[in-house]
Amino acid sequence: MDYTKLTTIQRDVLREIGNIGAGNAATSMSKLLNRKIDMEVPSVNVVSYDEMMELLGGPDEVIVALLFRIQGVAPGTVYFILSTERAEALVREITGDQAMNLLASSDNELAISVLKETGNIVTGAYLSALSDFTQVNMQPSVPYLSIDMAGAILTAGLIELSQVTDYAIIINTKMNPSHLSHSIEGHFLFIPDPDSFPKLFQALGINGYE
Amino acid sequence: MNKTASIIKVGIADLNVVTPPMKIRTSGLGSCVGVVIYDETEKVSGLAHILLPNSQLARQKQYNPYKYADTAIPKLITKMIDCGANKHKLKAKIAGGAQMFQFASGSDMMRIGPRNVEAVLDKLKDCNIPVVAQDVGGNTGRTIEFDPETSKLKIRKINREETFI
Numbered sequence: 001m002d003y004t005k006l007t008t009i010q011r012d013v014l015r016e017i018g019n020i021g022a023g024n025a026a027t028s029m030s031k032l033l034n035r036k037i038d039m040e041v042p043s044v045n046v047v048s049y050d051e052m053m054e055l056l057g058g059p060d061e062v063i064v065a066l067l068f069r070i071q072g073v074a075p076g077t078v079y080f081i082l083s084t085e086r087a088e089a090l091v092r093e094i095t096g097d098q099a100m101n102l103l104a105s106s107d108n109e110l111a112i113s114v115l116k117e118t119g120n121i122v123t124g125a126y127l128s129a130l131s132d133f134t135q136v137n138m139q140p141s142v143p144y145l146s147i148d149m150a151g152a153i154l155t156a157g158l159i160e161l162s163q164v165t166d167y168a169i170i171i172n173t174k175m176n177p178s179h180l181s182h183s184i185e186g187h188f189l190f191i192p193d194p195d196s197f198p199k200l201f202q203a204l205g206i207n208g209y210e
Numbered sequence: 211m212n213k214t215a216s217i218i219k220v221g222i223a224d225l226n227v228v229t230p231p232m233k234i235r236t237s238g239l240g241s242c243v244g245v246v247i248y249d250e251t252e253k254v255s256g257l258a259h260i261l262l263p264n265s266q267l268a269r270q271k272q273y274n275p276y277k278y279a280d281t282a283i284p285k286l287i288t289k290m291i292d293c294g295a296n297k298h299k300l301k302a303k304i305a306g307g308a309q310m311f312q313f314a315s316g317s318d319m320m321r322i323g324p325r326n327v328e329a330v331l332d333k334l335k336d337c338n339i340p341v342v343a344q345d346v347g348g349n350t351g352r353t354i355e356f357d358p359e360t361s362k363l364k365i366r367k368i369n370r371e372e373t374f375i
Contacts, residue, residue: 058237151239152310155222163262163269166277
């Protein structure tokens, strides 16, 4: 299987998968925050590992990431990624406590719990839309949270993939609250395991993926 | 030459060799292991960013040998000898191999950090290279930078002071 050669239609299908999932996720985020959320058209990239880190600002960049392993017919990894400032803004907005500090140890526990729960709701919406659309059963794990360097966090999702290929197919969606004063931009990265691609394509009636 | 230009960056599943005044760096090591091999006398230093423990895991016909501990380390040693290092004077320092996410299901694939460290130590032992210092495990990412002039390895983690080993 050659991952670097996706046909236009396969790329479109993957983009649509990202679009539907993120659309749902944005709606649930919007309800949670009670304001409008803008969403960009997802991009589908076939990238080397180094390029993947660059997408998020380089391997050194500190990010807040929630990782979900997807179990089921088409296993994979989903990341919900925020910058530290944005994660903090999100926590403050949800708790209504402007003094909440994500990195301080004192109220860290509550902040992390808020983040995990938000991630859970939003990612749950993302996955259930995916699952409905593809008719493929997807069960997310509990959320795993890490605040660390992008390189360190993202390689954890590449372990399965890296035995098969040197490239990852990433379905990346950005969300922005339309409220410009403090934006909470979020990224969804969906990294299907290598064996999941044929299953996803097949489920959507796109055959001949070899 | 400005300061940043004198640092060679090593990407994921890659390796390189430097001599002074150049330094060598790799960023964002999580479960990956950064292996520095150096010759103090000749000042030749190499760094490999290893992603997986063993090339037998590969399900590719044409795999990148720099990705696996068992294949990257011999390649790195050969490259260093080509650059003038003395095979018998080589020493190693290693960092990385963290467990970034505490997965509930303890599948072997998820223990990749400790397995990488084990594989690297085994291979270095096979090659008769003593490991002088190591900073491995834990659950934080690391950025490491080696200076062949001083043979010091600088380790940076988020929210911590830089340390040298």
